[in-house]
Amino acid sequence: MTASTDQQVQARQRWISVLAKADSEQLQQLWQQCLMQLGAAPDYQFIRKPESGLTMLRGRIGGSGQPFNLGEMTLTRCALRLESGTLGVSYIQGRNHQHALLAALADALLQQDEHDLIQRQLITPLASQQRADREARDSASADTKVDFFTLVRGED
Amino acid sequence: MYVAVKGGEKAIDNAHALMAKRRRGDTGIAELSVEQIRQQLPLAVDRVMNEGSVYDPQLAALALKQASGDAVEAIFLLRAYRTTLPRIGYSEPLDTEAMQIERRVSGTFKDLPGGQILGPTYDYTHRLLDFSLLADAQAEGAEEAAESADSKLAVEVEACPRVLELLNKEGLIENSRQPDEADQVPGDLTRQPISYPADRALRLQNLARGDEGFLLSLSYASMRGYGDSHPFAGEMRCGRVTVELVPEELGFPIEVGEVQLTECEMVNQFHGSKEQPPQFTRGYGLVFGYSERKAMSMALIDRSLRCEELGEQVLYPNQDQEFVLSHSDCVSANGFVSHLKLPHYVDFQSELEMIRRLRSESVEVQSGDNATEQPEAEA
Numbered sequence: 001m002t003a004s005t006d007q008q009v010q011a012r013q014r015w016i017s018v019l020a021k022a023d024s025e026q027l028q029q030l031w032q033q034c035l036m037q038l039g040a041a042p043d044y045q046f047i048r049k050p051e052s053g054l055t056m057l058r059g060r061i062g063g064s065g066q067p068f069n070l071g072e073m074t075l076t077r078c079a080l081r082l083e084s085g086t087l088g089v090s091y092i093q094g095r096n097h098q099h100a101l102l103a104a105l106a107d108a109l110l111q112q113d114e115h116d117l118i119q120r121q122l123i124t125p126l127a128s129q130q131r132a133d134r135e136a137r138d139s140a141s142a143d144t145k146v147d148f149f150t151l152v153r154g155e156d
Numbered sequence: 157m158y159v160a161v162k163g164g165e166k167a168i169d170n171a172h173a174l175m176a177k178r179r180r181g182d183t184g185i186a187e188l189s190v191e192q193i194r195q196q197l198p199l200a201v202d203r204v205m206n207e208g209s210v211y212d213p214q215l216a217a218l219a220l221k222q223a224s225g226d227a228v229e230a231i232f233l234l235r236a237y238r239t240t241l242p243r244i245g246y247s248e249p250l251d252t253e254a255m256q257i258e259r260r261v262s263g264t265f266k267d268l269p270g271g272q273i274l275g276p277t278y279d280y281t282h283r284l285l286d287f288s289l290l291a292d293a294q295a296e297g298a299e300e301a302a303e304s305a306d307s308k309l310a311v312e313v314e315a316c317p318r319v320l321e322l323l324n325k326e327g328l329i330e331n332s333r334q335p336d337e338a339d340q341v342p343g344d345l346t347r348q349p350i351s352y353p354a355d356r357a358l359r360l361q362n363l364a365r366g367d368e369g370f371l372l373s374l375s376y377a378s379m380r381g382y383g384d385s386h387p388f389a390g391e392m393r394c395g396r397v398t399v400e401l402v403p404e405e406l407g408f409p410i411e412v413g414e415v416q417l418t419e420c421e422m423v424n425q426f427h428g429s430k431e432q433p434p435q436f437t438r439g440y441g442l443v444f445g446y447s448e449r450k451a452m453s454m455a456l457i458d459r460s461l462r463c464e465e466l467g468e469q470v471l472y473p474n475q476d477q478e479f480v481l482s483h484s485d486c487v488s489a490n491g492f493v494s495h496l497k498l499p500h501y502v503d504f505q506s507e508l509e510m511i512r513r514l515r516s517e518s519v520e521v522q523s524g525d526n527a528t529e530q531p532e533a534e535a
Binding site: 009013016017021051052053054055056057058059060061062064066067068069070071072073074075077079087091092094095134137138140141142144145146148149 | 209214238250257266271272275276320321332340342345357358361399403405408409410412413444
């Protein structure tokens with residue numbers, strides 16, 4: 001794999017992650033705004049209609065040892081082809097078919113001319129929301145940080 | 157042998173309608189929504205996801221609503237539903253070290269890198285009923301929480317490396333893998349039934365979906381003396397972990413979402429064997445959601461089931477993998493116990509006849525005995 005395709009793959013991994021972790025309602029709202037700027041809804045053909053199933057989650061023994069099967073998680077996937085021939089793919093936790101469809105459409109558009117528009121209107125706001133949510137959780141946890149001390153401290 | 161029965165359709169329909177009515181309760185009281193259950197009874201939802209073995213909080217909340225809050229019935233519903241869905245591959249092994257920590261405590265090390273974070277917990281509460289919850293007074297608490305979040309915006313949680321491996325420079329705690337060990341494909345008991353002896357990966361899969369009460373009681377017994385267990389909670393962490401998988405059509409890993417997990421590492425005293433020096437050995441628990449009791453019980457039983465591998469004698473039920481693994485599943489256990497409620501008329505009739513026959517035979521024998529004894533008595 002050349003350096004540039006490596007970078008392309010990494011960029012695609014990033015937006016796929018943002019789309020998958022997005023709140024479905026926020027994704028839907030931002031998508032409506034994208035549609036207004038695109039002028040028309042993109043034409044596409046399904047390669048695979050949104051389909052829900054289960055993926056088996058694996059853990060590792062002791063956290064870092066041999067893998068084991070922990071339990072399943074619901075997952076929805078979708079694949080489609082734009083008129084231009086670009087393929088869009090999505091794998092989304094949960095059972096929301098609309099979410100999977102929009103994520104696959106966005107994945108396809110992000111690989112062609114519409115990249116900058118979708119990146120700006122969809123991925124950037126979704127990513128900043130996810131970052132803010134994460135920081136809020138971190139902040140709430142940090143408030144409960146504790147320093148226990150033993151009554152007789154051996155090291156003193 | 158069970159002989160099928162027919163009929164009763166009308167009565168069964170009416171019984172189900174009555175159950176639905178009872179589930180709804182007083183219609184003068186607002187109906188619970190699935191989202192309310194998911195948001196406000198999250199620990200019940202987590203238990204259903206764990207033993208139902210499907211991570212989907214909405215489905216688990218729906219199952220709880222449908223089951224009138226009966227965890228085992230809800231777990232059964234979720235297990236039944238999962239059989240209707242296709243399997244879409246396996247995830248990459250979850251990286252719990254990269255967890256976004258919401259809670260992390262250690263019972264063995266006071267000062268650990270990243271610190272101890274209590275997170276949301278019922279520990280240290282006085283277990284006094286809070287009668288203010290009887291009134292609709294929850295709004296105040298919510299405002300307070302929002303304020304404290306605002307005032308502390310830029311606080312960061314430091315990286316939290318895994319305690320046991322970090323503090324194992326002296327080699328006093330066993331490693332979870334050898335340096336050059338390659339990953340093996342673990343067995344999957346949803347595809348292939350367990351055969352004994354089962355390896356550790358398969359045992360952990362069984363324990364992760366095992367009944368919380370069963371595992372809790374067994375682990376309690378192992379600490380009380382029915383097992384040679386002297387455990388410490390090395391580390392317990394709760395938080396969010398990203399799920400990655402490699403779709404065939406892409407060929408590279410992608411992130412598909414996040415799951416809430418609880419992980420527990422127990423350390424146990426081990427006096428050593430012919431092959432191994434005295435050291436601390438480890439038991440591991442990993443479960444969905446906030447489920448500390450389950451994670452700890454799983455870790456304790458994981459360790460007690462390693463007795464043969466560590467050259468210890470199997471003396472108690474919690475060390476006997478066939479005993480533990482084949483009785484841990486609440487759906488199986490509930491099914492077998494509950495089936496006794498079904499009509500066993502033919503079955504019971506035959507036993508009834510057998511008892512009658514035995515009785516009449518013993519009466520005959522007795523009266524025969526009496527007949528022979530009688531003359532002697534008279535003599």
